[in-house]
Amino acid sequence: MSRPPAPLLDAILVAAALLDVWVHADTSEPLRLASALLAACALVMRRRLPRVTFLLTLPAVLLSDAVFAALAALYTLASLTRDRALLVVCAAVFTLGNLVALPSPGFDFSAPSIFIALGYTAATAAAPVFLGQLVQARRDLSSRLAEISRAREYERQLTAQTVLARERTTLAREMHDVVAHQVSLIAVRAGALQVGSRDDDARHAAATIRQLSVQTLEELRHMVSVLRTSGGSPVELIPQPSLGDLQRLIDDSGIETELQISLPGSVPPPVQRAIYRTVQEALTNVRKHAPGARATVLIRHENTTVRVMVTNGPPTRAALSLPGANYGLVGLRQRAGLLGGTVRYGPTENGGFELSLELPVTGRR
Missing domain, CATH: 3.30.565.10 (Histidine kinase-like ATPase, C-terminal domain)
Structure with missing residues (x-):
């Protein structure tokens, strides 16, 4: 099944992020609402500027509970970059930002529940990273398979050309050893008949046969040269009739x-x-x-x-x-x-x- 067009997929992600804003943001808190809307709208440029898009979604993670846009940006970054250290840092920043509730952060590391929340948030950040890396690996594998297919097709073409060149060489040898030899005998016999015959008509016919035999030999030599140099340097062909x-x-x-x-x-x-x-x-x-x-x-x-x-x-x-x-x-x-x-x-x-x-x-x- 083919993937949907990129603009359509981006529109779906922006719509989902706006829905997340509508569910979690409060109109009485304009700063939180503005940061969440900025994160949702930033997804439009996630393919061209994945790092900038992720940075623009961080304020929403720090100020509100609307984190879908940040997760989508993190997934896009993971599917496009090969810098795994950067992905670890981004996932850690998302985890810490989601645990902090600005402007009044409040969490107590002495409470066991904070470690449960930390593990849950870290797993939430790791999921889009792993999914993005999986998509990148699948894309690389598809590209490598396409290269292998092209290489095999090129190898088949080379094999076919090698077989064809071998057949042409065999054909050239047969033409030279058999056909050219027999035509040469015809020319020799015709020349002998032209010299030894006393009949004018017979001498004229023998001269015609000898002339045609010599012309045929010249054409055969050029054909043999063309066949033997197949795939090599170009051969000067005989003038074509008009x-x-x-x-x-x-x-x-x-x-x-x-x-x-x-x-x-x-x-x-x-x-x-x-x-x-x-x-x-x-x-x-x-x-x-x-x-x-x-x-x-x-x-x-x-x-x-x-x-x-x-x-x-x-x-x-x-x-x-x-x-x-x-x-x-x-x-x-x-x-x-x-x-x-x-x-x-x-x-x-x-x-x-x-x-x-x-x-x-x-x-x-």
Whole structure:
């Protein structure tokens, strides 16, 4: 259960102190009444000035029986200070002040009853001191538990980062030892085919394969560097593709492709990368599943939306059986979703295939 707000709690304490004044103070004795009212009103500043508040309540203890305000001030002082010697002195002052009845003090230490009254008054003063110290200890314990929880959360984060760094290192090693090695073999074989073949088309295809293999190796090296230096010094990344690289992508694809772009103004870099990757994935699928087919890439701007449509006709020769896990289209959907767009794809009526991308463009320069 949550504690009541501090102003409300202060108002309750002041009201209780005023009720104590109403019960014990007498209007015929203005000095006693004024001291009791001063003590009750002083509780308003008990949190900001606990020592001053306790001192302001002492006249009421010496002159009247309205001691609730002094007990409340003593409790507040005990809950906020760590000076136990001061608390002992304050409790002793309250005890002695409550036994004295100014302006005519009268108590006899020879009477046994005075010791009973002294013990009762000392216990009354000790109660708010112990309660305040208990509240302070509970507050310190809660703070310490919160620090321990934060430390454990930070430790869990460090452990997760360590595991992630280890996995990235393993992935980088696998990419370097397996993928990069195989791509290197492809580049070497393509270079040998380019030199040894007498067919111009075969030499051109081999040159394209070799160029793409070298480019893939460069990208793999940068990716391996990024993975291996995870959490360390920043690594210079390769330039990200843009709309200016689309024509080269189409020329290197080996597919007869018509490119139509109508984009007034500039397009944000994330949108440009999404368009590039969409066209790249679409052309890759054409090579794999529709060899010999012609493709059309249409990119246009409509209101606040960029639309990309890549359409290809039916294959003109049998498709090769190549491994695939459909991760490319899934990745396109995820990339488009992060940018607030959508990706749709499916077969066309003439036996071809169409891939479309729609992305919002809110700002143009």
